[in-house]
Amino acid sequence: MEGPEKTTALAPELLSRENGDDSVEYMSRGKLIWRRFWRHRLARLGLPVLFALYMMAIFSDFVAPYRPDSRLKGFKDAPPSVIHFGVGENRFQPYVYARKRSFHPKTFREIYTEEEDKKYPIHFFVRGETYEILGLFKLDLHLFGVDEGANITLFGTDSVSRDLFSRTVIGALVSLFVGLGGVAISFIFGCLIGGISGYLGGIVDEVIQRIIDLLIAIPTLPLWMVLSAAIPRQWPVAHTYFAITIVLSIVGWTGLARVVRGKLLSLRDLDFVVASRLAGGSDLYIITRHLLPNFASHLIVTLTLAIPGMILGETALSFIGIGMQEPGVSWGVLLQDTMNFGALVHQPWKLIPGVFIIVTILMFNFVGDGLRDAADPYSL
Amino acid sequence: MNAQPILKVEGLKKYFPVEKGFLRRVVGQVKAVDDVSLEIAPGETLGLVGESGSGKTTVGRCILRALKPTQGSIQFQIAEDRTVDMAQLSDRELRVVRPQANMIFQDPFYSLDPRWTILDIVGEPLKLANLAKGKELEDRVAYLMEVVGLEAKHLRRYPHAFSGGQRQRIGVARALATNPRLIVADEPVSALDVSTQAQILNLLQDLQREFGLSYLFIAHDLSVVEHISDRVAVMYVGKIVEVAKRDQLFFFPKHPYTEALLSAVPTPDPDVEKERIILPGEIANPANPPSGCYFHPRCRYAEAICRDEEPVLREVSPGQWTSCHFAEELSLAGAPQGTN
Numbered sequence: 001m002e003g004p005e006k007t008t009a010l011a012p013e014l015l016s017r018e019n020g021d022d023s024v025e026y027m028s029r030g031k032l033i034w035r036r037f038w039r040h041r042l043a044r045l046g047l048p049v050l051f052a053l054y055m056m057a058i059f060s061d062f063v064a065p066y067r068p069d070s071r072l073k074g075f076k077d078a079p080p081s082v083i084h085f086g087v088g089e090n091r092f093q094p095y096v097y098a099r100k101r102s103f104h105p106k107t108f109r110e111i112y113t114e115e116e117d118k119k120y121p122i123h124f125f126v127r128g129e130t131y132e133i134l135g136l137f138k139l140d141l142h143l144f145g146v147d148e149g150a151n152i153t154l155f156g157t158d159s160v161s162r163d164l165f166s167r168t169v170i171g172a173l174v175s176l177f178v179g180l181g182g183v184a185i186s187f188i189f190g191c192l193i194g195g196i197s198g199y200l201g202g203i204v205d206e207v208i209q210r211i212i213d214l215l216i217a218i219p220t221l222p223l224w225m226v227l228s229a230a231i232p233r234q235w236p237v238a239h240t241y242f243a244i245t246i247v248l249s250i251v252g253w254t255g256l257a258r259v260v261r262g263k264l265l266s267l268r269d270l271d272f273v274v275a276s277r278l279a280g281g282s283d284l285y286i287i288t289r290h291l292l293p294n295f296a297s298h299l300i301v302t303l304t305l306a307i308p309g310m311i312l313g314e315t316a317l318s319f320i321g322i323g324m325q326e327p328g329v330s331w332g333v334l335l336q337d338t339m340n341f342g343a344l345v346h347q348p349w350k351l352i353p354g355v356f357i358i359v360t361i362l363m364f365n366f367v368g369d370g371l372r373d374a375a376d377p378y379s380l
Numbered sequence: 381m382n383a384q385p386i387l388k389v390e391g392l393k394k395y396f397p398v399e400k401g402f403l404r405r406v407v408g409q410v411k412a413v414d415d416v417s418l419e420i421a422p423g424e425t426l427g428l429v430g431e432s433g434s435g436k437t438t439v440g441r442c443i444l445r446a447l448k449p450t451q452g453s454i455q456f457q458i459a460e461d462r463t464v465d466m467a468q469l470s471d472r473e474l475r476v477v478r479p480q481a482n483m484i485f486q487d488p489f490y491s492l493d494p495r496w497t498i499l500d501i502v503g504e505p506l507k508l509a510n511l512a513k514g515k516e517l518e519d520r521v522a523y524l525m526e527v528v529g530l531e532a533k534h535l536r537r538y539p540h541a542f543s544g545g546q547r548q549r550i551g552v553a554r555a556l557a558t559n560p561r562l563i564v565a566d567e568p569v570s571a572l573d574v575s576t577q578a579q580i581l582n583l584l585q586d587l588q589r590e591f592g593l594s595y596l597f598i599a600h601d602l603s604v605v606e607h608i609s610d611r612v613a614v615m616y617v618g619k620i621v622e623v624a625k626r627d628q629l630f631f632f633p634k635h636p637y638t639e640a641l642l643s644a645v646p647t648p649d650p651d652v653e654k655e656r657i658i659l660p661g662e663i664a665n666p667a668n669p670p671s672g673c674y675f676h677p678r679c680r681y682a683e684a685i686c687r688d689e690e691p692v693l694r695e696v697s698p699g700q701w702t703s704c705h706f707a708e709e710l711s712l713a714g715a716p717q718g719t720n
Contacts, residue, residue: 271487
């Protein structure tokens with residue numbers, strides 16, 4: 001009754017490729033996880049999008065046609081450039097028109113009109129403003145740009161004539177990596193404190209849990225505000241950035257510690273752990289060989305789902321003006337421009353960084369969901 | 381019992397402290413196992429039966445020292461001429477003794493680490509006891525797989541590829557790995573469906589014959605125990621209320637609780653008329669047990685003395701020990717005769 005046919009039917013995940021003799025090939029754990037993950041359609045969308053976003057952030061200086069602080073003289077609050085196609089023989093050559101500024105006779109608001117006789121083709125891999133890579137060497141290569149005399153502002157410009165596309169791309173660096181940094185710090189604290197709490201139990205566990213309760217009970221925004229108020233204003237951008245990461249993870253580790261503790265407690269009394277103890281396994285052996293492998297996947301999922309919270313936290317702090325400060329650029333800083341109602345009505349392109357935030361958060365959640373489904377190919 | 385028992389448990393107690401408040405003050409004790417004594421002869425199967433919450437699993441775990449008993453002695457004969465008290469051994473000493481006893485678990489899903497291959501799972505006791513490694517280990521595990529009726533070629537599979545019955549066979553293989561003398565089977569079939577139950581029970585019986593194993597077979601219903609046990613002990617709220625040879629207990633129960641359990645055993649013959657005894661209420665709380673006989677609030681034969689005086693376990697007929705004030709007077713209904 002329990003012959004090989006039955007077991008084969010019971011294991012849909014194994015490759016039913018028989019190699020002559022009776023050895024059957026099995027998919028490795030990694031392959032199984034990947035397969036399950038890939039079956040999650042939204043996660044399949046999320047992963048490449050996130051990859052693209054992070055690549056964009058890493059190579060932001062190259063992707064952005066302008067420096068984040070350089071001003072396009074005379075182009076305050078300009079709308080996004082319209083891209084046309086077809087210059088001369090080449091029907092696919094994109095170009096933009098030079099734009100001329102005039103003022104509305106009554107409101108004195110800027111009006112930009114395209115000068116249809118001045119075509120400026122968009123060139124790729126052009127020389128432009130110089131930037132530094134890791135402060136080591138200088139480079140002036142940009143992904144795209146137009147010749148002197150016109151400009152290309154894909155997302156329009158802000159109130160001081162800076163290109164919003166360049167700023168969004170470069171701001172991604174801060175906004176996207178604050179999540180990773182914050183989660184990394186939370187991870188260390190969470191695992192350590194949660195592990196101690198779950199493993200030692202008793203009074204230690206009780207005390208740690210009440211401290212976590214306390215931290216969770218404090219509304220996050222005021223707590224963040226208090227902590228960021230302690231960051232000196234004159235600090236360089238990099239320092240501020242690091243400080244904010246720490247501020248975010250001070251709240252972030254609590255959730256993770258709970259997960260680690262709960263998982264440790266629930267696994268500790270499972271029968272296979274008892275079996276291992278009966279076989280003579282020591283505590284350390286059981287933790288490293290049985291417990292950790294069994295909740296590593298849960299940790300990864302929890303971490304992935306914690307990143308959006310961090311990103312949103314940074315955005316919120318920067319938006320209300322106590323996170324990243326000018327001249328630092330992050331998506332939250334960019335959104336400060338939308339605080340005034342007139343901007344929303346007349347320059348809606350200033351909300352584009354917000355779209356990036358939403359997309360990023362959504363994609364992280366999709367990937368996290370996919371990972372959660374895939375994390376346990378041998379789950380019970 | 382003619383031969384010297386392989387396991388002799390005397391006065392075993394396991395109390396779990398009830399902690400309360402921030403400082404974890406101990407406000408009470410759950411007497412999960414309260415003064416249990418039992419014996420198992422070599423090659424014998426002792427069935428241990430009781431409702432959930434009666435402490436039978438705790439007894440099993442104390443014997444194997446998955447739990448540290450509060451009190452009592454557990455004399456375990458680890459070799460022909462050597463007996464140790466499991467209750468007193470230190471962790472280091474236990475490591476030496478562990479290969480001589482192992483456990484089969486109730487739930488075949490939680491008892492196998494989903495991250496480990498069958499080879500690792502079944503080989504773990506061998507590896508930890510330094511009994512085998514490498515090729516030797518693999519051969520031994522392959523042999524064990526065949527012993528329990530699985531194919532040796534599945535060694536590198538993970539538990540998820542197996543059915544419940546197959547997983548339980550793997551659990552049996554692991555329990556056998558170090559060639560133990562005693563196996564505590566903690567409800568090994570209650571999570572399986574009926575057809576698989578019979579297979580596993582037969583397997584356990586075959587293995588007992590082949591390897592001369594002794595079993596402590598824990599179950600919550602008597603019908604399972606009937607097939608495999610030589611003797612049966614019935615537990616209620618941490619105490620053994622009746623212990624006897626299987627047939628004696630099944631056909632001539634002397635304790636009202638045994639009678640009630642027996643009445644719950646389904647009879648395959650529809651013509652046999654049988655009164656089903658439905659016990660009122662629930663099993664007593666071991667943290668706050670009733671006075672006198674723990675069973676009196678649910679017992680339909682209870683009288684005044686039952687409330688005031690705790691009965692002692694005494695030999696009411698040869699080989700049959702019962703703790704009931706009226707064990708001699710009551711004539712209780714046993715299992716319908718001639719049905720098996």
